[in-house]
Amino acid sequence: xxxxxxxxxxxxxxxxxxxxxxxxxxxxxxxxxxxxxxxxxxxxxxxxxxxxxxxxxxxxxxxxxxxxxxxxxxxxxxxxxxxxxxxxxxxxxxxxxxxxxxxxxxxxxxxxxxxxxxxxxxxxxxxxxxxxxxxxxxxxxxxxxxxxxxxxxxxxxxxxxxxxxxxxxxxxxxxxxxxxxxxxxxxxxxxxxxxxxxxxxxxxxxxxxxxxxxxxxxxxxxxxxxxxxxxxxxxxxxxxxxxxxxxxxxxxxxxxxxxxxxxxxxxxxxxxxxxxxxxxxxxxxxxxxxxxxxxxxxxxxxxxxxxxx
Amino acid sequence: xxxxxxxxxxxxxxxxxxxxxxxxxxxxxxxxxxxxxxxxxxxxxxxxxxxxxxxxxxxxxxxxxxxxxxxxxxxxxxxxxxxxxxxxxxxxxxxxxxxxxxxxxxxxxxxxxxxxxxxxxxxxxxxxxxxxxxxxxxxxxxxxxxxxxxxxxxxxxxxxxxxxxxxxxxxxxxxxxxxxxxxxxxxxxxxxxxxxxxxxxxxxxxxxxxxxxxxxxxxxxxxxxxxxxxxxxxxxxxxxxxxxxxxxxxxxxxxxxxxxxxxxxxxxxxxxxxxxxxxxxxxxxxxxxxxxxxxxxxxxxxxxxxxxxxxxxxxxxxxxxxxxxxxxxxxxxxxxxxxxxxxxxxxxxxxxxxxxxx
Numbered sequence: 001x002x003x004x005x006x007x008x009x010x011x012x013x014x015x016x017x018x019x020x021x022x023x024x025x026x027x028x029x030x031x032x033x034x035x036x037x038x039x040x041x042x043x044x045x046x047x048x049x050x051x052x053x054x055x056x057x058x059x060x061x062x063x064x065x066x067x068x069x070x071x072x073x074x075x076x077x078x079x080x081x082x083x084x085x086x087x088x089x090x091x092x093x094x095x096x097x098x099x100x101x102x103x104x105x106x107x108x109x110x111x112x113x114x115x116x117x118x119x120x121x122x123x124x125x126x127x128x129x130x131x132x133x134x135x136x137x138x139x140x141x142x143x144x145x146x147x148x149x150x151x152x153x154x155x156x157x158x159x160x161x162x163x164x165x166x167x168x169x170x171x172x173x174x175x176x177x178x179x180x181x182x183x184x185x186x187x188x189x190x191x192x193x194x195x196x197x198x199x200x201x202x203x204x205x206x207x208x209x210x211x212x213x214x215x216x217x218x219x220x221x222x223x224x225x226x227x228x229x230x231x232x233x234x235x236x237x238x239x240x241x242x243x244x245x246x247x248x249x250x251x252x253x254x255x256x257x258x259x260x261x262x263x264x265x266x267x268x269x270x271x272x273x274x275x276x277x278x279x280x281x282x283x284x285x286x287x288x289x290x291x292x293x294x295x296x297x298x299x300x301x302x303x304x305x306x307x308x309x
Numbered sequence: 310x311x312x313x314x315x316x317x318x319x320x321x322x323x324x325x326x327x328x329x330x331x332x333x334x335x336x337x338x339x340x341x342x343x344x345x346x347x348x349x350x351x352x353x354x355x356x357x358x359x360x361x362x363x364x365x366x367x368x369x370x371x372x373x374x375x376x377x378x379x380x381x382x383x384x385x386x387x388x389x390x391x392x393x394x395x396x397x398x399x400x401x402x403x404x405x406x407x408x409x410x411x412x413x414x415x416x417x418x419x420x421x422x423x424x425x426x427x428x429x430x431x432x433x434x435x436x437x438x439x440x441x442x443x444x445x446x447x448x449x450x451x452x453x454x455x456x457x458x459x460x461x462x463x464x465x466x467x468x469x470x471x472x473x474x475x476x477x478x479x480x481x482x483x484x485x486x487x488x489x490x491x492x493x494x495x496x497x498x499x500x501x502x503x504x505x506x507x508x509x510x511x512x513x514x515x516x517x518x519x520x521x522x523x524x525x526x527x528x529x530x531x532x533x534x535x536x537x538x539x540x541x542x543x544x545x546x547x548x549x550x551x552x553x554x555x556x557x558x559x560x561x562x563x564x565x566x567x568x569x570x571x572x573x574x575x576x577x578x579x580x581x582x583x584x585x586x587x588x589x590x591x592x593x594x595x596x597x598x599x600x601x602x603x604x605x606x607x608x609x610x611x612x613x614x615x616x617x618x619x620x621x622x623x624x625x626x627x628x629x630x631x632x633x634x635x636x637x638x639x640x641x642x643x644x645x646x647x648x649x650x651x652x653x654x655x656x657x658x659x660x661x662x663x664x665x666x667x
Contacts, residue, residue: 093639094639094643098643101646102646103440104379104587104591105587105642108583108584109639109642109643111584112634112635112636112637112639113635113639114635115631115635116632116635116639117635118631118635119628120632122628123632127628237576240444240447243444244441244445248440248441276459279455280455282451282455283451283455286445286447286451289448290433293433293445294433297436297441299441307529
């Protein structure tokens with residue numbers, strides 16, 4: 001097997017992995033801060049991409065109402081605003097009433113939420129495939145292709161750089177700011193955080209808003225890659241094995257997990273796929289994650305699960 | 310006044326430990342069954358059977374299975390759709406290989422095959438817990454569906470990739486295949502569901518059921534008092550998969566008649582059944598029936614209301630239906646997280662004092 005080909009496969013796997021990580025990141029943020037396993041993360045990404053498209057497109061609601069479309073940077077900011085409002089609504093209408101419920105109830109509530117968001121998105125923006133073009137570079141990177149003969153999508157390089165930036169910003173936000181400290185306190189112990197005067201409700205709105213903005217980034221990347229459509233919400237299912245592999249509570253875990261799954265998937269598709277009839281990418285990630293879990297039940301970077309009687 | 314157990318004295322341990330110790334419950338159940346067996350067949354037609362009765366019965370059975378695993382043993386599973394597929398494909402292979410086999414035996418064997426597969430995919434539960442396990446069961450969901458697509462042996466090398474149920478008879482009456490009488494199909498499913506609901510009711514109040522509940526409530530403590538987690542968890546997976554497998558067998562054999570793995574047994578089915586047990590009530594047998602009825606009837610009502618009543622377009626109605634379902638699910642979780650079974654319990658307690666509350 002050709003070494004160049006192998007490098008290409010591994011690199012493109014890494015890039016795809018980054019895209020998975022972007023979705024997984026939103027999960028981790030919410031799980032850390034509220035213990036909610038947020039199934040709606042994929043739909044949030046879809047919703048964000050739909051809203052962004054609406055601000056940009058001539059046939060969108062925004063243009064019909066105000067008679068002009070927004071330039072790209074303003075549209076992104078406006079969509080971020082929409083995600084903050086969505087986060088506030090979710091806290092106000094759903095989460096506030098479900099404090100202290102068991103994990104499974106909250107999990108089911110987020111599935112209900114996914115339905116609501118998906119249906120609303122379809123009703124508002126229609127369910128056809130929409131091409132999202134915000135001026136991100138496309139096609140193969142010429143420089144890499146000419147110098148090394150490697151075929152790498154430019155878009156994926158942009159995604160990788162964005163993900164790196166996003167993680168850095170999030171890390172600084174969590175470690176250095178006052179809100180970040182409060183978030184970590186809530187993640188550690190809800191009651192203790194409450195007792196030192198941290199408002200759980202505010203924190204939850206912030207966390208969901210941050211997760212919404214992460215979803216927006218994921219939505220932009222995936223939307224630019226394959227158009228904004230319903231299947232975008234299914235990337236949540238792609239992100240789940242990344243999560244269990246990396247651990248539900250670890251931001252670096254989401255990144256490393258994404259990279260491992262991305263590379264593993266690509267390699268398996270090429271080296272194992274032909275022997276079993278192909279199309280294995282649907283379940284291979286899950287099997288890989290499962291195999292890891294048998295050795296580390298809390299994922300690679302997850303907090304050790306300590307159980308007491 | 311009507312629902313009061315005062316004056317019903319028990320004179321033997323057998324009577325005291327009866328499955329329905331209160332006379333009103335007993336009579337209520339018998340009356341419901343009598344209506345289901347004798348009155349419903351009088352008004353039955355194809356639409357009622359295909360749109361309401363069969364889905365209700367079959368999903369009740371699947372919900373029973375999942376509730377045993379999730380509600381009683383505390384192991385969250387998202388692989389119900391795939392286990393139903395196992396039951397369906399087992400039925401298909403059995404009826405095509407042995408056309409003379411009694412249909413009841415076919416359904417039971419399909420359940421048994423699914424139980425074996427369920428135990429296999431239940432093995433990780435010994436090491437992985439909670440949401441990690443839930444995601445791990447998704448491995449079963451995607452892997453099994455892929456397997457049914459890819460291995461032609463499962464659909465007898467059929468080019469279309471579909472499986473079709475042949476015509477089968479039970480005691481001389483046609484139950485499956487085109488042209489089967491609605492009454493026969495309905496009564497066949499009803500019989501299996503009633504018998505196995507009673508079996509489940511008995512299992513969960515016996516030793517095995519108590520072991521499951523101990524594991525659910527705290528597995529370490531249960532292990533310390535001498536319950537073997539291996540045995541308890543795997544038996545829960547086996548019994549649960551057995552029920553789900555039978556449900557899958559009826560789903561394919563009696564209700565649909567033909568099926569394709571991705572369409573009929575996708576992850577949507579897993580979530581649907583999970584919704585049923587949550588809305589019906591985790592850790593309750595009667596709750597499964599409430600949950601299944603709720604989630605089968607509600608979309609039907611909404612659809613009829615919007616498409617026929619308000620003359621909406623089908624696509625718009627579909628989207629509104631999705632939003633309405635999501636909203637209702639959230640609403641129910643907020644108002645009564647313990648499900649419809651709990652509401653039923655509260656009603657019964659109110660009824661004890663009615664009409665003279667203090």
